[in-house]
Amino acid sequence: MPPLNTRWDIFCTVVDNYGDIGVTWRLARQLVSEQAMTVRLWVDDLRAFERLCPEIDISLDQQWQQGVEVRHWPAEWQEVEAADVVIAAFACQLPSVYMDAMAAREKPPLWMNLDYLSAEDWVVGCHGLPSVKYKSVQKYFFFPGFQPGTGGLLRESGLLERRQQFQQDPEAQRQFLHGLGIDPAPGAQLISLFAYENAGLASWLDVLAADSTPTHLLVPEGRILGDVARWLGVESLAIGATHVRQALTVQVLPFVRQDQYDQLLWCCDFNAVRGEDSFVRAQWAGRPMLWHIYQQDEDIHLDKLDAFLALYTKRLSPAAAEAMNGLWRAWSAGRPIGDHWLEARKHWPELQENARAWCLEQALQADLATALVQFYRNWI
Structure with a gap:
């Protein structure tokens, strides 16, 4: 040694x-x-x-x-x-x-x-x-x-044990969210959104706003804020800003340090992430996710996307795998994803179990x- x-x-x-x-x-x-x-x-x-x-x-x-x-x-x-x-x-x-x-x-x-x-x-x-x-x-x-x-x-020692303990402690989650000024309504699904600019966002927000289930969308400071602001019809979004449209609450969060971002991912029911670092951290969260892969010349990033999807969806039923493939590919192409989101929601328990199983497999x-x-x- x-x-x-x-x-x-x-x-x-x-x-x-x-x-x-x-x-x-x-x-x-x-x-x-x-x-x-x-x-x-x-x-x-x-x-x-x-x-x-x-x-x-x-x-x-x-x-x-x-x-x-x-x-x-x-x-x-x-x-x-x-x-x-x-x-x-x-x-x-x-x-x-x-x-x-x-x-x-x-x-x-x-x-x-x-x-x-x-x-x-x-x-x-x-x-x-x-x-x-x-x-x-x-x-x-x-x-x-x-x-x-x-x-x-990258996986620190004891990371998954800390995550599991945190996710099994509603009070710890409540206190963490409260520290960031987040107070979701009872029964609201929590979604984090950290992405590059994306023309397909508006269709997703339309669907979330019209849903019968309330959604609290947490948007850390970043490049997607311009698209969120356009959908809301405002010039810009400041840190801490909260806007409500029908069933959708949109809240802008400050850029947080890495350990806080991990906990944010652990709190959410669904995480939209980008690039490489947040992509890996969302996998360790063990929750359904959506990846906005970094765009490269000649669309070679799509080969990387398809290669990951082939591994990530291998346990899913054909219908659930098709729904996830459609959602991820449309998102990375900047196309509307509202219908793809609705299709994915039909398989939610299966997607949740797949996210947990994938996390454990990678930890081996x-x-x-x-x-x-x-x-x-x-x-x-």
Whole structure:
């Protein structure tokens, strides 16, 4: 086994939104708290990081947060000693000065590209393979994933036990929601909505408003707010704003830290999420969900969507699987989803059970941090 306090460097460029920094921040903390590693997290955009960790001082080039050394990734790189394990998150390009520092070590470091999450079959075959080489330093592909033979998903120790305890405690949920200013009506279904802009939203809100069951829609601050405002007929939506239309109550929430967002997902009956970090957290919530996958050129994101759906719906009856496929594909294409939502609601108990079973199945795999450490142990 590698000695305790093995030094790790994780590099993160914030490309868009908060998925990249969300994943790397969770990973860095887990490597420190559960694996006893020494971690430097290099981030090029501390302002984006501040949304997830309000304690961050964006004026500092070096600081410690929750056991992690947070370093600002400067435009002009200064020479530093390379770590024992180097992770380039999501194919970011390391500074040339740092790459030279890796090559200058007496024993080259383990260099890994932590890739984007995908359920596509080819991921299993590529996971752990060598990639490019820089002088004496070999880089390896490391793929998170949903199937054996991949790197698994980020999951902190005891996460599902904490979630189950919370979901079985109505008073704990009430107090948490109250702390965010949320007071749902008795019998209302709770839905969280965190998504990119989507032209298909209006049809869903129309159906929710006309439903016989009241819905309390919780919308964390983000890019979908413009579409919600247009449906409500208002210019903009401020944090804390609440609007009621027929059976639908819409409430805007502030951007919350990651542990609070987890609890928000645990409280809700249904979660609409986006990107990668919130996508994984919604799966650990064990509740029916809807994923707004990040759009890529030439619609290659739809291949990723279909690959995940094939796994996620494999236990469902043909009718329920068809309903979920229709809902997810329409949502990611920006098409109206109102009718798809009504169809999915016909299979609600089955969808609830599927979400729980999927969560438990994924928990059988090693979590991502453990898999990374094991890969290092095997490598040395």
